Amino acid sequence: MAAMKILVQKFGGTSVATLERMQKVREKVEDGLGRADKVVAVLSARAGDTDNLLALAGQWSKNPDRAECDVLASTGEQVSVALFTMLLKDGGIKARSLLACQIPVVTDDSFGRARIRSIGSEALRAFLDRYDVLVVTGFQGCTEDGRVTTLGRGGSDTSAVALAAALGSVECEIYTDVDGVYTTDPNICSAARKMDRVAYSEMLEMASMGAKVLHIRSVEFAQKYNVPVRVRSTFNDDPGTLVTQEDSSMEALLVSGIAYDRDQARVTLHDVPDVPGVAAAVFGPLSEKGVLVDMIVQNTSLDGLTDITFTISRKDLKHTLEITAEVAAKTGAAEVVHDVNVAKVSAIGVGMRNHSGVAARAFAALTQEGINILMISTSEIKITILIQEKYVELAVRILHDTFGLDWDVA
Amino acid sequence: MAAMKILVQKFGGTSVATLERMQKVREKVEDGLGRADKVVAVLSARAGDTDNLLALAGQWSKNPDRAECDVLASTGEQVSVALFTMLLKDGGIKARSLLACQIPVVTDDSFGRARIRSIGSEALRAFLDRYDVLVVTGFQGCTEDGRVTTLGRGGSDTSAVALAAALGSVECEIYTDVDGVYTTDPNICSAARKMDRVAYSEMLEMASMGAKVLHIRSVEFAQKYNVPVRVRSTFNDDPGTLVTQEDSSMEALLVSGIAYDRDQARVTLHDVPDVPGVAAAVFGPLSEKGVLVDMIVQNTSLDGLTDITFTISRKDLKHTLEITAEVAAKTGAAEVVHDVNVAKVSAIGVGMRNHSGVAARAFAALTQEGINILMISTSEIKITILIQEKYVELAVRILHDTFGLDWDVA
Numbered sequence: 001m002a003a004m005k006i007l008v009q010k011f012g013g014t015s016v017a018t019l020e021r022m023q024k025v026r027e028k029v030e031d032g033l034g035r036a037d038k039v040v041a042v043l044s045a046r047a048g049d050t051d052n053l054l055a056l057a058g059q060w061s062k063n064p065d066r067a068e069c070d071v072l073a074s075t076g077e078q079v080s081v082a083l084f085t086m087l088l089k090d091g092g093i094k095a096r097s098l099l100a101c102q103i104p105v106v107t108d109d110s111f112g113r114a115r116i117r118s119i120g121s122e123a124l125r126a127f128l129d130r131y132d133v134l135v136v137t138g139f140q141g142c143t144e145d146g147r148v149t150t151l152g153r154g155g156s157d158t159s160a161v162a163l164a165a166a167l168g169s170v171e172c173e174i175y176t177d178v179d180g181v182y183t184t185d186p187n188i189c190s191a192a193r194k195m196d197r198v199a200y201s202e203m204l205e206m207a208s209m210g211a212k213v214l215h216i217r218s219v220e221f222a223q224k225y226n227v228p229v230r231v232r233s234t235f236n237d238d239p240g241t242l243v244t245q246e247d248s249s250m251e252a253l254l255v256s257g258i259a260y261d262r263d264q265a266r267v268t269l270h271d272v273p274d275v276p277g278v279a280a281a282v283f284g285p286l287s288e289k290g291v292l293v294d295m296i297v298q299n300t301s302l303d304g305l306t307d308i309t310f311t312i313s314r315k316d317l318k319h320t321l322e323i324t325a326e327v328a329a330k331t332g333a334a335e336v337v338h339d340v341n342v343a344k345v346s347a348i349g350v351g352m353r354n355h356s357g358v359a360a361r362a363f364a365a366l367t368q369e370g371i372n373i374l375m376i377s378t379s380e381i382k383i384t385i386l387i388q389e390k391y392v393e394l395a396v397r398i399l400h401d402t403f404g405l406d407w408d409v410a
Numbered sequence: 411m412a413a414m415k416i417l418v419q420k421f422g423g424t425s426v427a428t429l430e431r432m433q434k435v436r437e438k439v440e441d442g443l444g445r446a447d448k449v450v451a452v453l454s455a456r457a458g459d460t461d462n463l464l465a466l467a468g469q470w471s472k473n474p475d476r477a478e479c480d481v482l483a484s485t486g487e488q489v490s491v492a493l494f495t496m497l498l499k500d501g502g503i504k505a506r507s508l509l510a511c512q513i514p515v516v517t518d519d520s521f522g523r524a525r526i527r528s529i530g531s532e533a534l535r536a537f538l539d540r541y542d543v544l545v546v547t548g549f550q551g552c553t554e555d556g557r558v559t560t561l562g563r564g565g566s567d568t569s570a571v572a573l574a575a576a577l578g579s580v581e582c583e584i585y586t587d588v589d590g591v592y593t594t595d596p597n598i599c600s601a602a603r604k605m606d607r608v609a610y611s612e613m614l615e616m617a618s619m620g621a622k623v624l625h626i627r628s629v630e631f632a633q634k635y636n637v638p639v640r641v642r643s644t645f646n647d648d649p650g651t652l653v654t655q656e657d658s659s660m661e662a663l664l665v666s667g668i669a670y671d672r673d674q675a676r677v678t679l680h681d682v683p684d685v686p687g688v689a690a691a692v693f694g695p696l697s698e699k700g701v702l703v704d705m706i707v708q709n710t711s712l713d714g715l716t717d718i719t720f721t722i723s724r725k726d727l728k729h730t731l732e733i734t735a736e737v738a739a740k741t742g743a744a745e746v747v748h749d750v751n752v753a754k755v756s757a758i759g760v761g762m763r764n765h766s767g768v769a770a771r772a773f774a775a776l777t778q779e780g781i782n783i784l785m786i787s788t789s790e791i792k793i794t795i796l797i798q799e800k801y802v803e804l805a806v807r808i809l810h811d812t813f814g815l816d817w818d819v820a
Contacts, residue, residue, distance in 0.1 A: 019470055053489070060429055061496040068499070071507050072492035075485035079463070082482035086471040089478070097481050101511075102556050146512050 006128065007036035008172040010138060010160035013047035015175055015234040016080050024234050026087050028175060029133055033093070038128045040167070042138040042160040043084055045076025050139075066111035070140070070150045074100075077137035077156075085135045095133040100140040105159065107141035107149045114141055114149035116158065116221075119166035136163065154215030161218045165225035172227050174214060175234040180241030181206070181213050183405040184258040188393045191406035194238075195256065199246040202256050205348045205382045219243065246350050254358055255349035255403035258396050262343045262389060264294070265317045266374070267324060268309040271334035274301040281331050282308055285323050291316045295344070295377045295386060305334075309375065311386060314340055342374060343389040347399050348382045359383045365402040371395055416538065417446035418582045420548060420570035423457035425585055425644040426490050434644050436497050438585060439543060443503070448538045450577070452548040452570040453494060455486025460549075476521035480550070480560045484510075487547035487566075495545045505543040510550040515569065517551035517559045524551055524559035526568065526631075529576035546573065564625030571628045575635035582637050584624060585644040590651030591616070591623050593815040594668040598803040601816035604648075605666065609656040612666050615758045615792045629653065656760050664768055665759035665813035668806050672753045672799060674704070675727045676784070677734060678719040681744035684711040691741050692718055695733050701726045705754070705787045705796060715744075719785065721796060724750055752784060753799040757809050758792045769793050775812040781805055 009032050011025050025041075032039040053073050057064040081097040088095040103124055107114035127134055138156025141149045151158055157174055164172035179194050181203065186192040198206075200223035207216040213231055222229045222243065232240025250256065272278055279298065286293055295311045312320050317340065324336050352358040362383055363373060371394065375386035387395055400406065419442050421435050435451075442449040463483050467474040491507040498505035513534055517524035537544055548566025551559045561568055567584055574582035589604050591613065596602040608616075610633035617626040623641055632639045632653060642650025660666065682688055689708065696703055706720045722730050727750065734746050762768040772793055773783060781804065785796035797805055810816065 022470075056489075056493065057496060060432075060493045061500050063500070064496045065499045068492045068495045068507055071495075071509070072489060075488050078485050078488075079466075079482060082478040083466065083470045085478045085481075086467060086474045089475045090471050090473070097478055099481070099558075148509075 004038060004128065005036040006038045006040065006167050006170045007032045008040045008042065008160050008164040008167070008170055009175060010042040010156060010173065011044065011175045011234060012156065012177075013044040013049075014177050016043055016084065017047040021234070022084055022087055025084065025175070026091060028234060029088065030091070030093075032173070033132060039133045040124075040128075040163055041084070041133060041135045042156060042163060043077060043080040043135060044138050044156040045073075046080055049076040049079065067147060070111045071148050073150050074137070074140045074148050077139055081135045081137050088133055088135070093133055094131050095135060096127070096131050097135045098127065098137070100137050100159070101142040101146065101148065103136070105141035105162070106144060107151070109143045109147065109149065111149055113152040114143075116141060116151070116162045119162055121166040124163070124167065151217075154218070157215040157218035158221055161221045161225075161227050161229060164227045165221065170227070171230060172222070173230045173232060173240075174218075175232060176213065177233065177235065178213065178231075179233050179236065179238045180231050181243070181257075183256070184396055184400050185260070189258075189397050189400050191397070191400055193406055195241050196239075197242045197244060197247075197250065198256060199250050199350050200243060201246065201350055201381055202250075202348050203243045205346070205379075206257055206259050214243070251351045251354065253349055254351045254355055255347045255399075255405065256351070257348050258345065258399045258403075258405065259348060260343060260345045260392055260396055262392060263313050263315075264311045264342050264344055264386065265314045265320075266309060266311050266339045266342045266386065267317075267320060268307055268337050269324065269328055269331075269333045269335075270307050270337065271305040272308055272328075273332050274304055274306040278306075278331060279308065282324070282327050283310075285327060286320060289319065289323060291320050291323070295375050295384065297375050311342070311344070311375070341389045342386055343392045344384050344386045345392065345395045345399060346382050346384040347403060349403075350381050352383070353380055361402060362399060365398050366395055369394065369398055371398075414448060414538065415446040416448045416450065416577050416580045417442045418450045418452065418570050418574040418577070418580055419585060420452040420566060420583065421454065421585045421644060422566065422587075423454040423459075424587050426453055426494065427457040431644070432494055432497055435494065435585070436501060438644060439498065440501070440503075442583070443542060449543045450534075450538075450573055451494070451543060451545045452566060452573060453487060453490040453545060454548050454566040455483075456490055459486040459489065477557060480521045481558050483560050484547070484550045484558050487549055491545045491547050498543055498545070503543055504541050505545060506537070506541050507545045508537065508547070510547050510569070511552040511556065511558065513546070515551035515572070516554060517561070519553045519557065519559065521559055523562035526551060526561070526572045529572055531576040534573070534577065561627075564628070567625040567628035568631055571631045571635075571637050571639060574637045575631065580637070581640060582632070583640045583642060583650075584628075585642060586623065587643065587645065588623065588641075589643050589646065589648045590641050591653070591667075593666070594806050594810050595670070599668075599807050599810050601807070601810055603816055605651050606649075607652045607654060607657075607660065608666060609660050609760050610653060611656065611791055612660075612758050612760055613653045615756070615789075616667055616669050624653070661761045661764065663759055664761045664765055665757045665809075665815065666761070667758050668755065668809045668813075668815065669758060670753060670755045670802055670806055672802060673723050673725075674721045674752050674754055674796065675724045675730075676719060676721050676749045676752045676796065677727075677730060678717055678747050679734065679738055679741075679743040679745075680717050680747065681715040682718055682738075683742050684714055684716040688716075688741060689718070692734070692737050693720075695737060696730060699729065699733060701730050701733070705785050705794065707785050721752070721754070721785070751799045752796055753802045754794050754796045755802065755805045755809060756792050756794040757813060759813075760791050762793070763790055771812060772809060775808050776805055779804065779808055781808075
């Protein structure tokens with residue numbers, strides 16, 4: 001007997017928000033059944049439900065118990081899967097809902113941001129013998145001893161990829177309200193082009209830049225277990241973008257996409273005495289207080305004094321300035337200055353790994369248009385440049401054009 | 411070591427509807443912890459939540475899958491227990507929520523009206539070793555193979571009594587928005603008196619008459635496992651009414667309470683040929699179509715013809731008249747007449763078991779006030795009389811007075 005072909009399809013909160021939209025989702029599942037023997041449909045809570053539930057927790061308690069927040073929030077997906085299964089059964093499809101704890105999707109006990117440890121894949125296969133479609137709650141799991149957990153925001157993507165990994169050699173389709181992954185944000189660059197394929201590593205860099213298409217942990221999971229992920233729209237028939245392993249066609253391109261992030265604030269400590277351990281004195285307290293530092297630059301020392309500049313998320317600015325003021329007093333720094341009118345743009349591509357000169361081309365292109373480069377950070381497949389926020393759109397378009405992303409590469 | 415004293419407390423939908431009310435519930439649980447070592451708090455869904463969820467199912471499907479309705483509806487209590495546990499933990503109480511499937515409360519697979527088969531009492535006791543208060547979802551359970559079920563309307567009372575039975579020799583407090591069980595409805599009889607004690611059998615008869623205080627299945631459960639049940643108010647400190655086994659003080663009273671039910675419609679088949687099997691010909695089709703027949707009277711035959719009269723719930727009238735018209739045609743009955751302006755009143759009391767003449771006293775009292783008696787039915791501890799609906803309030807007051815229920819019996 002040929003192996004059973006299983007397709008995992010994940011539908012986000014906007015796709016299941018209303019009856020009309022759920023009917024579109026039903027069409028996608030029916031289409032999936034035409035292409036595979038069985039479908040596992042992973043659903044998020046209806047758009048707004050999770051926020052409403054957590055707002056309720058905020059009314060009930062100033063510091064709501066995290067474990068009980070998960071019991072509360074997990075009702076959102078439970079409502080989605082029950083309603084959607086009713087629709088499928090009305091259409092004569094052999095379907096049932098499955099709560100994560102019924103499979104089970106076992107996680108650690110970090111309530112609110114749990115990580116998946118294992119999935120009851122044998123039980124899942126037994127269910128697939130009896131039903132054609134299993135409708136599974138995304139975003140949630142349970143501990144070894146059966147307590148309800150949630151995976152944190154965007155966790156439904158991770159649920160879907162993990163289920164696909166557990167079932168083995170299965171494609172995972174992530175349905176959303178966009179066609180796929182674009183070379184850059186089409187809202188600010190009309191030449192943006194939908195990619196047919198993108199490498200896991202590129203997708204990871206884009207996700208970390210705030211591209212909302214896929215949750216970063218789901219991409220890590222997909223890469224680790226080599227699950228092919230297809231990002232596509234619930235509302236049309238476009239084949240979308242396949243997120244997969246690198247291949248030679250991807251490496252032929254120097255740059256695959258341009259990302260940007262406005263959520264940046266820059267902080268500089270001027271004239272810090274340049275003694276051993278000064279960087280630890282600055283960044284240790286920030287790390288302890290949970291502030292995530294992004295880019296860091298330390299200038300060469302002049303007269304035993306140096307400048308230390310770093311960027312953070314804007315929501316952490318107030319907190320960071322308080323901590324940094326103490327650090328400045330202790331280390332004898334002259335002053336602390338900050339700037340919130342900054343943003344970063346990145347060029348990402350597995351192709352740049354084997355080519356030098358990509359950074360130079362980016363700098364030259366921006367400088368030629370009069371855009372001042374404030375900070376630079378590079379990794380193996382990414383160049384990130386901090387600029388003034390007012391230049392973001394312009395910089396994205398320049399880089400998109402410079403690396404020829406509007407060409408359609410066959 | 412002395413046995414651990416455990417108290418089960420159940421709080422209904424109106425008691426948990428808002429944050430303010432849940433704070434009252436917290437006071438009751440704290441009070442419970444003062445009287446026992448451990449508390450098991452059983453919660454309903456917040457008032458309106460279950461109706462809203464089932465309305466959603468009605469929008470999604472004309473004939474919603476029953477199993478999925480239970481998955482949907484069970485989120486209501488899940489929200490209640492999560493929110494209430496947050497409140498308890500804020501107050502420093504060692505508490506956690508428990509979903510019925512986490513205990514488990516095992517039921518049969520009659521989705522929407524499941525019956526409890528067993529309760530994981532060892533697991534429950536293990537949880538009680540680690541927590542002072544367990545906050546349990548009422549109204550729900552799960553099948554042997556882990557599917558979510560609900561017990562039907564009022565099922566939270568049954569959940570509470572079943573948990574108390576499983577834990578053994580435990581009192582079960584049912585908190586509601588009334589002080590306890592009254593000798594009759596205080597809204598129509600100002601002399602109505604709260605009872606300190608009432609026998610299970612009396613409570614069963616009252617519940618079957620539509621007294622809303624306790625769900626009938628919970629009383630059956632309490633009687634079967636001899637669980638003392640105390641009905642009391644969330645909003646004051648009255649000790650309420652203890653529902654318990656009969657004792658001699660109860661038997662000293664001829665009648666304990668007067669109940670009434672306006673939801674009655676009377677149907678009569680005139681001049682039915684009185685041949686063997688005619689009753690079956692009338693009531694068989696009604697039973698097959700799910701119509702519950704309440705009182706039945708068949709007159710003595712005259713000239714081989716008889717009248718058959720019975721009562722049903724008003725919502726079943728249209729359906730019943732359709733069925734009865736067919737039956738009349740088949741059996742050769744002369745005509746079918748009906749009357750919706752009827753109601754029944756009952757006198758209930760374990761004391762009447764050993765005394766004759768109770769029925770006669772009731773009939774005499776009603777007749778003296780000009781109330782016509784339409785039908786009569788008697789059981790070991792209940793006399794039920796069908797009258798015209800306009801006399802309901804008067805009849806209740808007359809019977810309440812006739813049997814001396816406004817006297818305070820020490």
